[in-house]
Amino acid sequence: MDCIFCKIISGSIPSNKVYEDEQILAFHDINPQAPVHVIVIPKQHIQSADEVNEFNSPIVAKIFEAIPKIAKQCNLENGYRIITNIGNDGCQSVSHMHFHLLGGKKLPESIV
Numbered sequence: 001m002d003c004i005f006c007k008i009i010s011g012s013i014p015s016n017k018v019y020e021d022e023q024i025l026a027f028h029d030i031n032p033q034a035p036v037h038v039i040v041i042p043k044q045h046i047q048s049a050d051e052v053n054e055f056n057s058p059i060v061a062k063i064f065e066a067i068p069k070i071a072k073q074c075n076l077e078n079g080y081r082i083i084t085n086i087g088n089d090g091c092q093s094v095s096h097m098h099f100h101l102l103g104g105k106k107l108p109e110s111i112v
């Protein structure tokens with residue numbers, strides 16, 4: 001499949017890994033927007049959060065269980081932000097559901 005994040009999971013594209021278990025991978029973003037910018041993905045290809053349903057939703061819980069561990073590992077005790085972009089209007093550039101974990105400084109005011 002022509003998916004950059006599936007290639008990162010398979011190892012055919014290298015990444016700087018932060019966390020990995022059977023179902024989840026987290027790695028540093030190639031173009032960081034904050035001192036800490038980690039991408040957290042399910043190993044299962046799900047196009048976006050808009051594709052979450054009653055069958056695949058347990059992986060979302062697993063991701064949100066992993067996030068505090070990753071945040072602790074990255075010394076984000078002062079807080080952080082999680083973002084997931086969806087589709088064209090959401091400016092999603094990689095069509096494999098992912099959660100941006102951003103922190104390491106006081107982040108700019110957001111639109112929400």
Ligand code: 5GP
Pocket residue numbers: 004013015016027028029030031032039084085091092093094095
């Ligand atoms: P999106 O815009 O889809 O929400 O976020 C995609 C993110 O993936 C971007 O922040 C981009 O920098 C990151 N990214 C794209 N290609 C690669 C890659 O090959 N390696 C890594 N580590 N990050 C990537």
Ligand code: ZN
Pocket residue numbers: 003004005006007044045046095096
């Ligand atoms: Zn994929």
